[in-house]
Amino acid sequence: RSKNTGRDCVTVFDAQMGIEIAARECLDRALRTAINQREFTLHYQPRLDLKSGKIIGAEGLVRWDRPGRGLVYPAEFIEVCEENGLIDEIGAQVFEMGCAQAIAWHKQGVDLELSLNVSPRQFADNGFIEALAALAAQHDFPKGKIELELTENALIGDPKKLAKKLRQITTMGYKIAIDDFGTGYSNLSYITQFPLTCIKIDRSFIQQLPSSGPIVQLILTLGRQIGATVVSEGVETVDHLDWLSERDCDEVQGFLITKPLPLPEFEAFAAGFSVDALA
Ligand code: C2E
Ligand code: MG
Numbered sequence: 001r002s003k004n005t006g007r008d009c010v011t012v013f014d015a016q017m018g019i020e021i022a023a024r025e026c027l028d029r030a031l032r033t034a035i036n037q038r039e040f041t042l043h044y045q046p047r048l049d050l051k052s053g054k055i056i057g058a059e060g061l062v063r064w065d066r067p068g069r070g071l072v073y074p075a076e077f078i079e080v081c082e083e084n085g086l087i088d089e090i091g092a093q094v095f096e097m098g099c100a101q102a103i104a105w106h107k108q109g110v111d112l113e114l115s116l117n118v119s120p121r122q123f124a125d126n127g128f129i130e131a132l133a134a135l136a137a138q139h140d141f142p143k144g145k146i147e148l149e150l151t152e153n154a155l156i157g158d159p160k161k162l163a164k165k166l167r168q169i170t171t172m173g174y175k176i177a178i179d180d181f182g183t184g185y186s187n188l189s190y191i192t193q194f195p196l197t198c199i200k201i202d203r204s205f206i207q208q209l210p211s212s213g214p215i216v217q218l219i220l221t222l223g224r225q226i227g228a229t230v231v232s233e234g235v236e237t238v239d240h241l242d243w244l245s246e247r248d249c250d251e252v253q254g255f256l257i258t259k260p261l262p263l264p265e266f267e268a269f270a271a272g273f274s275v276d277a278l279a
């Protein structure tokens with residue numbers, strides 16, 4: 001009997017692995033179809049400028065409108081796509097959609113900036129710069145209105161090469177933000193070597209306010225020193241907002257203002273927004 005148990009265990013383990021592999025293959029196939037059928041869409045989370053009290057832009061966040069299943073959030077597929085390489089194509093579609101929207105706002109005389117997330121693998125891909133150049137060459141490209149959000153993990157490597165690549169991108173008219181600042185593992189010296197226009201404080205620090213206050217204050221000071229805009233992510237309460245306003249944080253994003261919204265809802269929200277309604 002004891003001999004058999006060992007074999008049964010192996011069998012169960014194999015079966016479970018088989019199920020996982022099959023599920024993963026199924027997801028990979030569905031994602032491949034999603035790319036071909038263009039099943040991805042963007043939701044927009046407003047960026048509130050604290051000085052003016054106005055919505056000055058949005059972060060575009062990808063969602064997968066999976067037929068028969070509804071909206072699928074990035075946590076369920078971005079990492080998988082980093083592994084299987086599909087992120088390059090999804091990222092390209094996100095960028096096309098985002099740029100088209102930024103151009104549309106520009107043409108309509110709507111003054112909004114748009115930030116788009118770029119994964120480390122997508123940033124490292126040579127085709128990415130070419131795609132950015134092609135988009136920037138379009139008629140009506142809104143210079144200074146589209147921002148790339150990179151995580152610190154995208155900035156690991158030869159600093160000279162990275163600085164050159166980033167300068168190429170900023171010269172085309174894009175801005176560069178560091179996303180989830182304070183959670184990566186890169187050497188901080190990149191901060192003064194790269195042309196950064198924005199630092200986004202990771203929401204884990206905002207959610208631990210006021211105990212994380214010294215860290216948030218440090219990032220605000222750092223941002224000011226290098227002339228970058230500082231955005232606080234994950235602002236959920238009026239206490240968070242007050243703490244940040246008192247210390248001259250430039251912009252905030254978070255559920256207190258609103259969760260990410262589909263385009264029509266976002267446009268209506270931005271047009272009707274009043275900061276007084278928050279307090
Ligand atoms: P992120 O870039 O840091 O985006 C912020 C995430 O925090 C979003 O989740 C947003 O919905 C959520 N969030 C915003 N305000 C609050 C708040 O007050 N409280 C809390 N708890 N959460 C808040 P989402 O949309 O699920 O995106 C998750 C991550 O997926 C993003 O983190 C980003 O790293 C990645 N991602 C999203 N879109 C893209 C994309 O187009 N390309 C790539 N490569 N990654 C993307
Ligand atoms: Mg982001």
Ligand code: MG
Nearest residue numbers: 179180200233
């Ligand atoms: Mg972030």
Ligand code: MG
Nearest residue numbers: 180202203233
């Ligand atoms: Mg974050």
